[in-house]
Amino acid sequence: xxxxxxxxxxxxxxxxxxxxxxxxxxxxxxxxxxxxxxxxxxxxxxxxxxxxxxxxxxxxxxxxxxxxxxxxxxxxxxxxxxxxxxxxxxxxxxxxxxxxxxxxxxxxxxxxxxxxxxxxxxxxxxxxxxxxxxxxxxxxxxxxxxxxxxxxxxxxxxxxxxxxxxxxxxxxxxxxxxxxxxxxxxxxxxxxxxxxxxxxxxxxxxxxxxxxxxxxxxxxxxxxxxxxxxxxxxxxxxxxxxxxxxxxxxxxxxxxxxxxxxxxxxxxxxxxxxxxxxxxxxxxxxxxxxxxxxxxxxxxxxxxxxxxxxxxxxxxxxxxxxxxxxxxxxxxxxxxxxxxxxxxxxxxxxxxxxxxxxxxxxxxxxxxxxxxxxxxxxxxxxxxxxxxxxxxxxxxxxxxxxxxxxxxxxxxxxxxxxxxxxxxxxxxxxxx
Amino acid sequence: xxxxxxxxxxxxxxxxxxxxxxxxxxxxxxxxxxxxxxxxxxxxxxxxxxxxxxxxxxxxxxxxxxxxxxxxxxxxxxxxxxxxxxxxxxxxxxxxxxxxxxxxxxxxxxxxxxxxxxxxxxxxxxxxxxxxxxxxxxxxxxxxxxxxxxxxxxxxxxxxxxxxxxxxxxxxxxxxxxxxxxxxxxxxxxxxxxxxxxxxxxxxxxxxxxxxxxxxxxxxxxxxxxxxxxxxxxxxxxxxxxxxxxxxxxxxxxxxxxxxxxxxxxxxxxxxxxxxxxxxxxxxxxxxxxxxxxxxxxxxxxxxxxxxxxxxxxxxxxxxxxxxxxxxxxxxxxxxxxxxxxxxxxxxxxxxxxxx
Numbered sequence: 102x103x104x105x106x107x108x109x110x111x112x113x114x115x116x117x118x119x120x121x122x123x124x125x126x127x128x129x130x131x132x133x134x135x136x137x138x139x140x141x142x143x144x145x146x147x148x149x150x151x152x153x154x155x156x157x158x159x160x161x162x163x164x165x166x167x168x169x170x171x172x173x174x175x176x177x178x179x180x181x182x183x184x185x186x187x188x189x190x191x192x193x194x195x196x197x198x199x200x201x202x203x204x205x206x207x208x209x210x211x212x213x214x215x216x217x218x219x220x221x222x223x224x225x226x227x228x229x230x231x232x233x234x235x236x237x238x239x240x241x242x243x244x245x246x247x248x249x250x251x252x253x254x255x256x257x258x259x260x261x262x263x264x265x266x267x268x269x270x271x272x273x274x275x276x277x278x279x280x281x282x283x284x285x286x287x288x289x290x291x292x293x294x295x296x297x298x299x300x301x302x303x304x305x306x307x308x309x310x311x312x313x314x315x316x317x318x319x320x321x322x323x324x325x326x327x328x329x330x331x332x333x334x335x336x337x338x339x340x341x342x343x344x345x346x347x348x349x350x351x352x353x354x355x356x357x358x359x360x361x362x363x364x365x366x367x368x369x370x371x372x373x374x375x376x377x378x379x380x381x382x383x384x385x386x387x388x389x390x391x392x393x394x395x396x397x398x399x400x401x402x403x404x405x406x407x408x409x410x411x412x413x414x415x416x417x418x419x420x421x422x423x424x425x426x427x428x429x430x431x432x433x434x435x436x437x438x439x440x441x442x443x444x445x446x447x448x449x450x451x452x453x454x455x456x457x458x459x460x461x462x463x464x465x466x467x468x469x470x471x472x473x474x475x476x477x478x479x480x481x482x483x484x485x486x487x488x489x490x491x492x493x494x495x496x497x498x499x500x501x502x503x504x505x506x507x508x509x510x511x512x513x514x515x516x517x518x519x520x521x522x523x524x525x526x527x528x529x530x531x532x533x
Numbered sequence: 534x535x536x537x538x539x540x541x542x543x544x545x546x547x548x549x550x551x552x553x554x555x556x557x558x559x560x561x562x563x564x565x566x567x568x569x570x571x572x573x574x575x576x577x578x579x580x581x582x583x584x585x586x587x588x589x590x591x592x593x594x595x596x597x598x599x600x601x602x603x604x605x606x607x608x609x610x611x612x613x614x615x616x617x618x619x620x621x622x623x624x625x626x627x628x629x630x631x632x633x634x635x636x637x638x639x640x641x642x643x644x645x646x647x648x649x650x651x652x653x654x655x656x657x658x659x660x661x662x663x664x665x666x667x668x669x670x671x672x673x674x675x676x677x678x679x680x681x682x683x684x685x686x687x688x689x690x691x692x693x694x695x696x697x698x699x700x701x702x703x704x705x706x707x708x709x710x711x712x713x714x715x716x717x718x719x720x721x722x723x724x725x726x727x728x729x730x731x732x733x734x735x736x737x738x739x740x741x742x743x744x745x746x747x748x749x750x751x752x753x754x755x756x757x758x759x760x761x762x763x764x765x766x767x768x769x770x771x772x773x774x775x776x777x778x779x780x781x782x783x784x785x786x787x788x789x790x791x792x793x794x795x796x797x798x799x800x801x802x803x804x805x806x807x808x809x810x811x812x813x814x815x816x817x818x819x820x821x822x823x824x825x826x827x828x829x830x831x832x833x834x835x836x837x838x839x840x841x842x843x844x845x846x847x848x849x850x851x852x853x854x855x856x857x858x859x860x861x862x863x864x865x866x867x868x869x870x871x872x873x874x875x876x877x878x879x880x881x882x883x884x885x886x887x888x889x
Contacts, residue, residue: 175601175625175799222623233878237870240623305732308885315888374693375758398743480744481887489884495595496699497877498624 156511163284163504168227169276172220183220186210188277196297200270205253208264212246215239230499231272231283231292238263267295284505309489309506313513316485319404320468326408327415327464328457335419335456339426350420357413365474368406372396372478398480406478411467415460422456458525462518469514486510555584556806559596560612562589563749564772568826569612571844573814576822580813583806591747594621597798601626606800609807616701616872618657618794623873627656628797634808636816638835647817652832657794658815659832661823664788664855664864665702668770669762670755671780681787681863684762685710687738695754695763698744700883701872702789705865706764707734709787715865723871728879732886744887755781771828771853775843783853785860791867792832828853 114122170188172181186207194204215221225239238261249256257264271293275281286292290307291299301307334353338346356364371377374393382388396402426449434444472487479488486506493503521527558574560566566589574585588608590596594617600606613621621627632653635644645653652659667684674690683690685707696703705718711734713721721727735742743760745751751765752773767788773779795814797807813819820831821839828850831837840850851857855864 172625219625222620223625226620226624229874229877234874237874306882306885308881308888311885311888373757373759476746481739481742484888492880492884494599496592497880498598498620499877 159504160508162501163508164281165279166227166276166281166284166501167279169224169273170279172218172223181218181220183215183218183224184211184273184277185214187273191274191277196271196274200254200265202252202254205257205264206251209246209249209253209257212239212242215243216246227276228269228272230502231276231287232266232269235263235269235272238269271295271297284501285509287502288505288509309486312484312486312489313509316469316487316510317513319400319407319485320465323404323407323411323468324415324461324465326404327412328461330408331412331415331419331460332453332457335416335423338416338420339423340428353413353416356409361410361473362477364410365406365477368402368409369397369478372402372405397478398483400479400483402478402480403475403483403485406474407468407471410474411464414463414467418459418463419453419456422453422459426452454525458521462521465517466514469510553584554582554803554806555586556609556803556810557586557588557607558610558612558810559588559590559593559608561591561593561748561766563747564769564776564827565748565766565829568768568823568829569814571826572823573810573819576819577810577813581809583809585810592617594618597621597796598624598626601799604800606798606802608798609801609803610810611796611798612660612793613657613796615651615659615792615794615867616869616876618654618796619869620873620876621796622654622656626799628799628801628804628807629656630658630797630808630811632658634812636812638817638833640835642835644815644833647833647835649832649834652792652794654794657796658811659792659794660815660820661793661832662790662830662856663793664767664790665697665706665764666767666770666783666785666788666855667706667762667764668751668755668781668783670758671782673758673761678762678784679786680784681706681710682712683784684764684787685734685738687741690761692761693741693743693759694738695743695745695751695760695765697764698746698887700879701876702764702867703735703883704728704731704879705789705867706787707731709863709865710734715787715863718865719868719871723875728882732882735886752777752779752781755779767853767855768827768829775845775848785855786863787865788855788860788863789865789867790855793829824850824854828855830854830856 116122116125169184170182172183173179174181187204190204190207212221215224221240221243222236225236228239229236242257242260242264245260249260263269275283275293275297283293286299287302288309290302290310292302294300334349338349338353341349369376373379374395374397376397378396379388379393383390383393388394396405430448430452431444434448435441439447469485470487472485472491475483475485476488476491479485487510490503490506490510493499493506518527558569560569566587570585570587574587577583578585592613593608593611594613596608597611597613598621600608618627632645635648635653635658637643638647648659649662667678667681669678669690673692676690678684678690684694687694704722708718708721708727708731709715711730722731743754743763745754745763748766748769751763752769754760755763755765755770756773756779767783770781770783774781774783795811797804797811801807815833817833817835818839820833821836821841823829824831824836824840825842825844831840840854842848843850852859854860
């Protein structure tokens, strides 16, 4: 301060060696910031490599598919462009042009090349995603392309009349560019007609929107059920003396440490129509042998098994929030004349909200992505959207479709998260 | 310090190659894998000293694409269905197998002529002929189901039915039960009306179906009484009935024949051993041997004569083979071309139908 008074022209404080204090401070802070950044760098790299990059890859795959443009040799890794002549014809002629002799000549040229590069199956598969039954068109066409004589249009149509289908040409046009919205359209039960207009797919093939909706509903239901079951348990755990509550805690954690598959199959043994529960009810005479209750291979089975499996994820955050709540608050409220319900509603419950928020979010997000349990106990009407993602990843091998579905799921969850933040506030979340 | 960290992290990303010669074979689990271990793996190790690791999956075709694309192939040989073998080969995910490596039959017939038609493909060699049949639990069914129509008749034979959770085989059976002769099934299924007809038939029993995915499930569901009839891979029922004395009976009417083939994923870590294994396992004697552990027909003509008794030493295997004359009365050969083409579409529709 002495500096400032004796030297009124000075614009600010300085350090002992005459540097402005502000700059010196900034310099020192920058150093510590750098050190802090270096400390978190390994974790940051880890997250980028194992989390952000794969998600980015997934998003890319949902709009990018080069099955009709590039053949990649998996052993050498070299890439050969395919269907080049046809792509050129598409570039020169606007959408909706009737394919002429030049177009068919280009197509035959490309089919010959498909045969040489052994890429007919791959190109056909790419078209088959959008127009079922066209895969064999390409494999057959490539096999016989060498023998075809001009005029090519007639020759190809003689080989297979399907080559004249305007829808096929529309699909080939859209597949000849690597970036496409097709998979997102398909993931919302939509498709393009031969003129390129968007429309709903026919009724008996609509499935994805229905499953998104079902996944959302069941996840909310499971979250509510786990909350109803976990709240009293957590309260008991938090208020009992330690020697009892530890024992109870073991009971909560034991299933947590058991393999997911084991727990799911145990539920199968309990719930199936010839299972433990049904047998017990028949033995007690509650139901007759003829009317055993079907609790398995349907939505009921999915809800029961998932509620049990996700219960610890609700109990633990609630417990960690309830443990430090001081019981004297509720006692004070009671002594001031509040009924036990009022004391709970106005004193105890508000203090547990952060735990409810944390548990609810945790259970909901886990439930949305569950697929092993619904696959085993869900039967036909208990499967969720994640089962379809798994189906496209593993069985139909249409990874772009799986990526599009997964991206929609991710987007949906982010929107819900944003809503949650607006309504509850993410800062109110307490995990312990 | 950081350098060391980065180095160790990078190194741990690579799996170290095994030192001893080995080969990893992926198959369908349960009784089927057991039969392969006895008939192929053990003799192969005894003869060559190459260790065989056996892994199981619900469907071994499933992990191949993921592994090849990720450049992290851990299996050398996989046992897959016909349409999957063709599809994976077309997508460039499999190594080509030169038929010249396959041994000739004992009488000198070259392998290319000794195998059943279609059993040798560019990237695959068949080992067995198997079929999807339906079976019932004698304790839980009043009367005797004899035809595929009985499977769909819940008034005559009340009770739950088990079906594989996929369009393949399910739709064909529905059409055959609806009276379509087996030689017309794929013709009908190739039309939108035919597909509607198949689903309409399935609709009639939809409320009574329990869906299975792994081959080991149907014998279990039947034995538990969870279903009274179920479609199944025929060998699994044979094993449950003969080896475990379960009261299960196969109905051959409306059976759907299919091949299983050995394939090698592209970039398999032990490609040479894999080729050796396939050549060894598909010779005349091994294929005949396998038939004494499970009732699947060998894919070589010359193995047929060698098929003898089940390992219990008293059950004749021949009548239990899907290819036995008596069992071919109303049989359908799976049309792989059709399924390679329509798999995606029909499964999409099937899933939508399930979710209704």
